[in-house]
Amino acid sequence: MVFILALLTEMQATGQREASLKHIKQRFLSLLQERESNGLLVDQPPEKAGTNWGSMNTTNIQSVISTPIAALSTILEQTSDTIGFKKALYDSWPQDVLTYLYDYAHAELESYYQQQSQNSFSxxxxxxxxxxxxxxxxxxxxxxxxxxxxxxxxxxxxxxxxxxxxxxxxxxxxxxxxxxxxxxxxxxxxxxxxxxxxxxxxxxxxxxxxxxxxxxxxxxxxxxxxxxxxxxxxxxxxxxxxxxxxxxxxxxxxxxxxxxxxxxxxxxxxxxxxxxxxxxxxxxxxxxxxxxxxxxxxxxxxxxxxxxxxxxxxxxxxxxVNDQNDDQEQEWEDQPFVDPLTVSERVAKIKNFIANKGFMYPDHWIENFYLSLKAKPFVILAGVSGTGKTKLVKLFAEAVGATAQNGQFTLIPVRPDWSDPSDLLGYKDLSGAFRPGKLTEVLVEASKPRNQHKPYFICLDEMNLARVEHYFSDFLSVLETKEWRDSRIVTTPLIHQDSLQHESDKQVFGDLYLPDNVYIVGTVNMDETTHPFSKKVLDRANTIEFNYIHLGQYPSIGEVQTTEDAVYPPNSLLRSDYLQLVDVYQDYKLLTEETTELLVKINGILEQIHSHVGFRIRDAVCFYMIYNERFNLLGKDAAFDMQLLQKILPRIQGSNLSVKTALLQLMQIALNRNIPLAEYREDASKLYTSQEFVPSAKYPQSARKIAFMLRRLEEDGFTSYWLS
CATH class of the missing domain: 3.30.920.90 (Metal Transport, Frataxin; Chain A)
Known part of the structure; x- marks a missing residue:
């Protein structure tokens, strides 16, 4: 019908029985292109002809109009340049037949489109x-x-x-x-x-x-x-x-x-x-x-x-760019460093990488380690010797492209005689020249514009051989001064420019702050040769315990990722997205309030033994829970279980009845049911000798740890999270 309309329109315009085939093609294409451009229903061109009518011209629609011409061959006659109705037929028609045929063809076409519309998607x-x-x-x-x-x-x-x-x-x-x-x-x-x-x-x-x-x-x-x-x-x-x-x-x-x-x-x-x-x-x-x-x-x-x-x-x-030399100091934010994988996909890839290297860790440990780093770039790995604490840091870093060879992974063994920050940050020699410590060297390299999209890992091995509060005090202080500045997270300076004498030192080390692509992980063993942690340290870290090891696990055999073909994620995978709870409260209002209500209940228990927490831990726990929900890594209860285990229980130690009462009340929260407190104050052995409690607990990891702490209290007269 579109072809008939094009033919009749051209015949009416010229008043001739025959019309130019070229002009008819133009009218035919214009009718279809007009409907298409107006968003109206229109038949699609044949697959070989083109993707749409707008992309076609009169030279490539011959195959399209050949079909209607062939179908009307009994009434049409065609030359190389013209086409029209057969002369005998045309001469026998009344004068107004062309108008009648035009109206009829137009009505039939609209009827066809209407029917197609009714049968099509709306x-x-x-x-x-x-x-x-x-x-x-x-x-x-x-x-x-x-x-x-x-x-x-x-x-x-x-x-x-x-x-x-x-x-x-x-x-x-x-x-x-x-x-x-x-x-x-x-x-x-x-x-x-x-x-x-x-x-x-x-x-x-x-x-x-x-x-x-x-x-x-x-x-x-x-x-x-x-x-x-x-x-x-x-x-x-x-x-x-x-x-x-x-x-x-x-x-x-x-x-x-x-x-x-x-x-x-x-x-x-x-x-x-x-x-x-x-x-x-x-x-x-x-x-x-x-x-x-x-x-x-x-x-x-x-x-x-x-x-x-x-x-x-x-x-x-x-x-x-091709006409210039590569500028190694170009600001990283000018380039779109984007991970092609989602966070859950990336974490799964990290887990496979570590497993293929022959190291096995319990379920969800890698997810927990990732969430702990995301919530705050300071994590403590605690446990008995030989459980793979240092290896976890090294392999996790390697899985995201940070190795000792490229300078993005640094192992710093802590010495027992460290007593002030100079052992890590550096000192001025007798000539007044600044001698940087190992930590400072990493911070300088990580702060360079060309490296700001890369994660840098520092592993402080055996970090409690010396008193952490002494040699790490400056770091602990600036960790709480983070703020946004020009799309980066910055802190107050670790090394002030005014404290340096030489101009060259000022240019390199002056006002050096903790950049947002540096992650500190400390490994600790708790025994008679080491020092306990103060609450100042515990407030600022997630403490992941490595005391429960399943020796009956075997390495998986698979293809190991190589550095040649690996695509590593940018620092945004690990960097904190929120610095204050107000930044994310509206997005996760219900989760934040649910988590805070639980912490308020727990804080009421901790107040009895002067171990209650403040806003710093409240915010850190909420951030951990929010990241977990955003990235869908753990169940909500499993995530809070990790935070109860890592942020609350490490604060508890003592030998008196109030500590035991607090542990029993926390056990009720972990089990999600009441227990006879008066009976268990006398003897809580049922909680740590029976196997029935932990598997059914709402927070099983925390329940197991609380049971262990109760056992140490009853058997040794003293308990602490850190006793192994």
């Missing part, structure tokens, strides 16, 4: 389905839910059929992984720019948490910029980028403000700040398919223009 109905059923669906199991198929497969598949969706566009939908998403989404990403919603610029349908509205947005991925820059610096980056893109593109018809409202939590704020422009649709007033597709087409047109601009700039920049 974007309005699909979006409405999500908006009206999602809240109820969240009460049902996520796995296998029909909304998952709709968002992940059906809607993306239908959007890909639209004529303006080209091959470089990736369409992906999500309703959550493991748990229902608060804000489900359908993203359209140009693969030349980004293939993940974690970074870059893309188009995305965002469903509000209350399902009362839907936004089609041109926005920026928020996750990686926030992780790598910190939220304050990332917000400034988003705002500058928004202004830049708004000035670059027309964005006609789209709203350009920050009035998006998706959720009461902090993630909605991230989206607001990073949004360039948007369309808003209310659930009760969704436009028809024609308008929805027209809006999407306009958004894609603007997005295409932006992508072309970025690619052009990238090509010019690359040419400039």
């Amino acid at each position: 974007l309005k109905e699909a979006l409405s389905d999500v908006l009206t059923t999602y809240l109820m669906a969240k009460r049902e199991p996520l796995a296998g839910h029909r909304l998952g198929s709709l968002m992940r497969q059906a809607i993306p598949a239908e959007l890909k059929k639209l004529p303006f969706i080209h091959a470089d566009l990736k369409i992906q939908g999500s309703i959550g992984q493991g748990n229902w998403a608060t804000i489900p989404w359908i993203a359209i990403m140009d693969k030349r720019l980004t293939e993940t919603t974690r970074q870059g610029e893309y188009l995305v349908y965002l469903f509000a948490e209350d399902m009362k509205s839907l936004y089609l947005t041109f926005m920026q991925g928020v996750t990686i910029p926030v992780e790598t820059k910190g939220r304050p610096a990332a917000y400034q980056y988003f705002k500058e980028k928004v202004q830049e893109i708004r000035e670059l593109l027309p964005l006609d018809g789209m709203t350009k403000d920050d009035a998006i409202f998706l959720t009461t939590g902090g993630l909605g704020q991230d989206y607001q700040v990073s949004t360039v422009a948007y369309y808003r649709y209310d659930v009760d007033h969704l436009p028809d398919d024609e308008q929805l597709i027209a809006d999407l087409r306009n958004a894609v047109t603007n997005y295409n223009e932006y992508v072309n601009h970025v690619l052009h700039f990238r090509d010019e920049h690359q040419e400039s």
Whole structure:
């Protein structure tokens, strides 16, 4: 029918029985391109002819129109340049027959499109389905839910059929992984720019948490910029980028403000700040398919223009780089250091790397070690000799690209005679020249701009052979002074410039601070030759105990990752994302409050023995729990079990009845049930001789440790977390 309309239109224009085949091809193509450009339903061109009508011209549609010409061969006659109705047939027709045929063909074509529309996918109905059923669906199991198929497969598949969706566009939908998403989404990403919603610029349908509205947005991925820059610096980056893109593109018809409202939590704020422009649709007033597709087409047109601009700039920049010598001191944030793996995938890769090296650790130890480093870059590994404490640090560092050979892993054996920070940081000799310590040398190297995206590990071996508070006091102090500055985490100086005499020393070591890509791990054995830890140290570290070893484990045999083909993660994998609880409270309000309520209950017990905790430990435990939920590494109870074991129990020691009472009350929390306190104050042996308690405990690791501490108290008259 499209061909008939093109033929009749050309005949009416010329008043001739025959029309130019070239002009008919032009009219035929124009009719289809007009419908396509307006977002209206139109048959797709044959696969060999082209991806859409807009990409075709009159020279490559001969195969397309040959089919209708052949079907109408009984009434048409054709020369090399013209085509028209057969003369005998044309001469017998009344004068107004061409007008009648045109109206009839037009009506038939519209009827055909209407029927096709009724039988085809409706974007309005699909979006409405999500908006009206999602809240109820969240009460049902996520796995296998029909909304998952709709968002992940059906809607993306239908959007890909639209004529303006080209091959470089990736369409992906999500309703959550493991748990229902608060804000489900359908993203359209140009693969030349980004293939993940974690970074870059893309188009995305965002469903509000209350399902009362839907936004089609041109926005920026928020996750990686926030992780790598910190939220304050990332917000400034988003705002500058928004202004830049708004000035670059027309964005006609789209709203350009920050009035998006998706959720009461902090993630909605991230989206607001990073949004360039948007369309808003209310659930009760969704436009028809024609308008929805027209809006999407306009958004894609603007997005295409932006992508072309970025690619052009990238090509010019690359040419400039190729013409210059490599600048080794280029600021790391100018380059997009992004891990291609998710955090859970990266941790699994680290575990496999360590296992393939022949070292086996209990379940979830690697996840716990990672979360402990993420929460604060100071971890203590405690336990009997020969359990693999130092090896864990070395292999974990190696798995993320930090080795002794490249200077990113440094082992510093602690000496018993260390009594002040000079043994680590350095000292001034008799001439006034500064002689840096081993720790200072690492900090200088890690602080260089070319290295700031690389993690550096320092292992203080046998760190309690000397009193930690004496030689490590400066480090412990500056650890609590961290703040964001120019998208980096900085501290107050470890070495003040004013304390140095020589100008060359001032340039290298002056105002040297603890950079955010340095991680300190201390290994300790607790025996008569070592010193106990003060609460000042314990407050600032996660203490991971290595006393429970299963000797019956054997190395796995697999392919060992080599340094030649390895792709290592950037420092953002390990660096803290939050410095204060206010930075993340809105995002994880419920989890923060649940964790704090538990800590308040525990603190009430610890107050009886003057071992209660403050805000520092409260925040550290909350950060650990938040990272765990973000990256889906451990169950919630397993994660809190680790924190109870590592942040609370190391503070407890003593020989009196109040210590025993506190341990029994903590055991009730670990078991998640009441026990006869009065009876167990007299004799708690049932708790540490019976095998029935620990396996059924809510926090089994902590329950086992508390039982051990009770046993030492009853048998030896004194107990401590550190007794082995």
